[in-house]
Amino acid sequence: MLLQKEMIGAHFDRLERAPETGEKVVYTFVPGNLTELIRSFGALPLLPEINALQSGMRQKSRGYIAEAEKLGHSEDVCTYVKCDIGMAKTGNIGPTGTRLPKPDLLLLSYTGCYTFMKWFELLREEYDCPTVFLHVPYQGDGEITPEQREYMVRQLRDTVIPALEQVTGRRYDEDRFKEALRRSGRMEDDLVRVLQSAKRRPSPIDSYFGGVYYIGPIFSSFRGTPEGEEYYRTLREEVDERAALGWGPETPSGRLDRQKYRLVVEGPPNWTSFNDFWKMFSDEGACVVASTYTKVGGTYDLGFRHDAGDPLGTSADYCGGCYTNRNLPGRIDMLVDYVREYAADGFLINSVKSCNSFSAGQLLILREVEKRTGIPGGFIESDLVDPRYFSAANIKNRLESYLQMIDARKAGAAGEVHAK
Amino acid sequence: MTRTEIVAQCRALYEDLDFASVRAWVAAEPGRKAIGYLPVYAPREIIHACGCLPVGVHGGGDQLEIIRGDAYYQSYICHLPRSVVELGLSGRLDSLSGMLFPSTCDVIRNLSGVWQVLKSDLYVRYLDLPQGGDRAAMGAFWTEELRILHRDLARLAGVEVDAERLRASIALYNAVRTLVRALYAARRDRPERVPSEELYLLCRAGEVLPPEEFLVVGRAYLAAVEQDDVQARDNSRVVIVGAFCEQPPLGLIKTLERAGCYIVDDDFVLGNRILTRDVPTTGDPWVELAGALVNDAMKSSIFYEDDPTGKRRLVKERAEAARADGVIFAAPSFCDPALLDRPMLRAGADAAGVPSISFKYAENTGQFQQFREQAGTFSDAIKLWGGR
Ligand code: SF4
Ligand code: SF4
Secondary structure: OHHHHHHHHHHHHHHHHHHHHOOOEEEOOOOOOOHHHHHHOOOEEEOHHHHHHHHHHOOOHHHHHHHHHHOOOOOOOOHHHHHHHHHHHOOOEOOOOOEOOOOOEEEEEEOOOOHHHHHHHHHHHHHOOOEEEEEOOOEOOOOOOHHHHHHHHHHHHHHHHHHHHHHHOOOOOHHHHHHHHHHHHHHHHHHHHHHHHHHOOOOOOOOOOOHHHHHHHHHOOOOOOHHHHHHHHHHHHHHHHHHHHOOOOEEOOEEOOOOOEEEEEEOOOOOOOHHHHHHHHHOOOEEEEEEOHHHOOOOHHHOOOOOOOOHHHHHHHHHHHOHHHEOHHHHHHHHHHHHHHOOOOEEEEEEEOOOHHHHOOHHHHHHHHHHHHOOOEEEEEEOOOOHHHOOHHHHHHHHHHHHHHHHHHHOOOOOOOOOO | OOHHHHHHHHHHHHHOOOOHHHHHHHHHOOOOOEEEEOOOOOOHHHHHHOOOEEEEOOOOOOOOOOOOHHHHOOOOOOOHHHHHHHHHHOOOOOOEEEEEEEOOOHHHHHHHHHHHHHOOOOEEEEEOOOOOOOHHHHHHHHHHHHHHHHHHHHHHHOOOOOHHHHHHHHHHHHHHHHHHHHHHHHHHHOOOOOOHHHHHHHHHHOOOOOHHHHHHHHHHHHHHHHHOOOOOOOOEEEEEEOOOOOOOOHHHHHHHHHOOEEEEEOOOOHHHHOEOOOOOOOOOHHHHHHHHHHHHEOOOOOOOOOOOOHHHHHHHHHHHHOOOOEEEEEEEOOOHHHHHHHHHHHHHHHHOOOOEEEEEEOOOOOOOHHHHHHHHHHHHHHHHHOOO
């Protein structure tokens, strides 16, 4: 954790100094991020979603959202976007307190979320900088066809790389890119090992609340970097050690060795009350053993690894496979598999108001996973960064009744009640 | 057919949530198939070229009681998917052998998956419209998507993929587009002659009627309005922006006009005119159809705008083209594409001095008083202080 804090701190310092050092800054999104490629041009990635979630955790988002709504943004739309716009309009002071640089390029990797498109159109109005678009086809039929892959490769080669060359003034350096991809593959191996450690009893990790810390570096700016590789090696060693000692994860309620419930969770967390939210689970002895949110920036546990042998093709495969780029039946399959593979007692959906990409269709996901696993699911609602939509009492109630239902089921008295 | 008869027929089609005309068409000959599509744009030519009937599914309006649909969607998601699910689960869409879900937003995208699960016996395809700025790559991609769709639908319909038939369907839909443009031009030029309620009903009829029939009905309507010599009122001329997917209830459209606004351009049922030019009927028809979308689609919130100044200019350009005095931004509640675009479009309107107001609606909105007041005040203000 400390290592991660240092890495992020150093990255934001570097970003703040970018206008003086001349380092180029590329804004992009977590799903479908092309960190290795961006960095191979010596540019620094900056991810507005991460800023938004950090602003939520640091209780800044309420003000930013209000600012955006004052400027005419609807209360109905994604709060990540409003949080980011509000931050930009009020001095662009980032989550660590440093001033964020303007983008030299907006790299719009259109992966798994329609709103990304509007978000960067809005930022382009703000910053008046070049924007390059990568259209990642959605897995409507549950796969990416060779033609769709070729479409992505073509855009990478003919549009994205020339845009990066233009902005950075550097030539595409494939060797450098490949070196980073090799590191990415190793980081991904380590991350998967960490995530899959939750198959043990007790699980040495919490794969949702704790999971967001584990995915932090690889989903943001550090995939393919030496410090990223070092982080994941250390993390893997630590988790292996905890597993060997039979320790559970550190949680807001202390070390969770006695894990009464093993849960699978779908949907992003709430950031404004992150610790309180987590504590509601850990106080009850609930440990999340698998989550889909930790796959938004890559589904490595399903087998994908960046492959330095085919740099553009592997980047296309990566983008196409991110969680929200998978169709609903694919998402249902993943959840069913998680429930089985991680021997979960229950699964829970945290449906966030902001995010149509995640949320539209989740009630069907709930029914289907229930039907296929025979386990009743829980459904709670909140938001990512808008504190107006986090009702602690309500969520706690729903969670407690859901866990009681699991108890009843375990005791052999399972009813057909749905926790909704 | 008189104008009154035409409007009555179109209204009956609009109100028929059981799609009886589609059922009748399917039943008329053995082996006929109808294929549904969601808003905004689907390549109807491909469906038609396979001998199938393209059927626009635009939600349930304000007449559909939602019994099952709400159990599938949270309160913070727009109304359209729940009414479409309602239509599907209540058997009203049973005459459709397949359903296409164009990439309008993530709600419709995910609805394609909902359909795959709920209607696993049907052909379901998500249509990933090309996006971005690399037109060569977009064209190649969309051409391939069209070929796949054609192959699939031909298989479903039990016919061969036939380029010549596709060219004929393209020619037919070119005629449909020409007609729709003429209808829109007629309203723009003499809005007193073409009430928006009627134009809207006609366009909705065009979503369920075979194109050959729609051409007959639409041309007859056009001929009839040209004879009409109704007096123009002192109304303001407005463009409605943002209502491209979930449709406003008909009562809302009527209310705006009764409040003193002539609607001289709009986004309703936008898919019928999103291709702004004829698609060539020579050459490779899939390439040509793809090229028309990639190179000459109407600007819309559903597409990425690669021109950095495009958003700022759009409202001014539309208002000028329609000789409008003002713009009404009317979007469905919880509609990300429309609502996220609005501040950009509105800033452009403000900078160009185009007066505007904004509101949200749902397809089942039942009370129009608030809209009447807002639109009435807007219209009066334009008349008092001048629009363009
Ligand atoms: S809609 Fe969802 S995936 Fe898209 S930007 Fe908002 S929170 Fe992220
Ligand atoms: S109304 Fe808007 S949010 Fe709803 S399905 Fe249509 S485009 Fe999507």
